[in-house]
Amino acid sequence: MNFWYPVKNELVLASKSPRRTEILHFAGVPHSIHPSSVDEIPMEGLPENIVKHWAQAKAANISVSFPDRPVLGADTMVFRDGVLLGKPKSKDQAYHMIHSLSGRWHTVYGGVSLMWQSRGLSFTFAEATKVKFRDLSDLEIKAYISTGEPMDKAGAYGIQGQGCVLIKKIDGCYFNVMGLPVSRFLDRFKDSLS
C-alpha cells in the first residue's frame, strides 16, 4: 500500500487522459483506467460548478460498474475573462486560443469527484489555478501548434512538454493545470474516511 493513498482498494480512474494517469503514477496511487462515456454538452453556470458537474457525472457513470471500488471522475476547463476555451477543433482555432492567452492571465478549473458506493462515500470539489503566459510572437504560436500538442487539450496547450515554454508563472496548484489536483484529492480522500 502506498502511504499517500489511504486505502487498499485500487482506484478506478474514469478518464482516458494520459496526464491524469501520469499524475497518479507520480504519487504512487494504484489505479486502473475505465473512461466514462459521458458526453460533455455545453452548459451555463459558474466555471467551478460546471467542472464539478462533469467530474461527478463521469464518476457516477463508472461507479455503477465498480460499486466496490473508489471511482475518480475529473474534469478540466480553461477560462479567460469568463470565456470557456475548449479543445481546439482545428489549427486555426488553436491559433486564436493561444493568441488570446498571450501575455495574459487565465484560470484553469479542475473538478474532482470521488464515489465509492459500497462504502457510501463521496465528495466533489473544484480547484482553480491562475496561469500567466508570456508574450508570444505569431511565429512562436505557429511553432507551438506545429508540435501537435495543442490539439487534444483544453485551452490548446499542455503545461508539460514544449508548452512549458509558454508559461511565465502560475498561482495555485501546478498539477491541477496538468489535469488533477492530486495533493488536495488525497487530502480529501483521507479526511472522508475519518
Add this chain to the structure above:
Amino acid sequence: MNFWYPVKNELVLASKSPRRTEILHFAGVPHSIHPSSVDEIPMEGLPENIVKHWAQAKAANISVSFPDRPVLGADTMVFRDGVLLGKPKSKDQAYHMIHSLSGRWHTVYGGVSLMWQSRGLSFTFAEATKVKFRDLSDLEIKAYISTGEPMDKAGAYGIQGQGCVLIKKIDGCYFNVMGLPVSRFLDRFKDSLS
C-alpha cells in the same frame, strides 16, 4: 533547430542535475552536459545574489573549455524565513527540514547564468518562486523520506515524483522549483541576441 531555442549552437549545461536536463529536453533545447567543478562554500548575502553568484561561477568554470558555445550555469536554493535549507546529509536532517516546511510557505531561488565567450554575450538573473506545503503528519514525512527522494535535493524534496503530494500550491514559475526557469531563460537568451 528548435524554435524556442534562438541559436544553432548546442548549449552546454554546466550541471549534472537530471531535472535540468529533463527541462531542457521538455523544451526541445539541444544540449550536452559538462558539470562544473565549483565547490559551493557557504556565503553571506541576499538569497537572489547567492544563487546568481553560484550560477555565474559554474558557467564561468565551464565556459573556459567551451568558448565557442553558450554555456548555462544554474543554481537552486531553498529558503524558509531567511534560513537556507541545503541538501540533507542524513535522514534526520531531511526529517527536520520537511517538518519545518509543513503547512507553511517557503521560497525557491533559482540563479541562471549564460556565458558565450566568442560572442561576448552573457547574462545572469535570479527567479523566486513561493511554495506552500500542506500540513504533513510525522508518518507522512517519514514515508516520504523512505522513498529516497529527499537526499540529493535542496530543501529535502523534489516537486516531481512523490514530492508532488507534499505541495498545496505555488506562486511563480514551476520549472524554477524543479531546477531551471526555462521560459524566462529562453526569453532572456533571445533578447540578448537582438
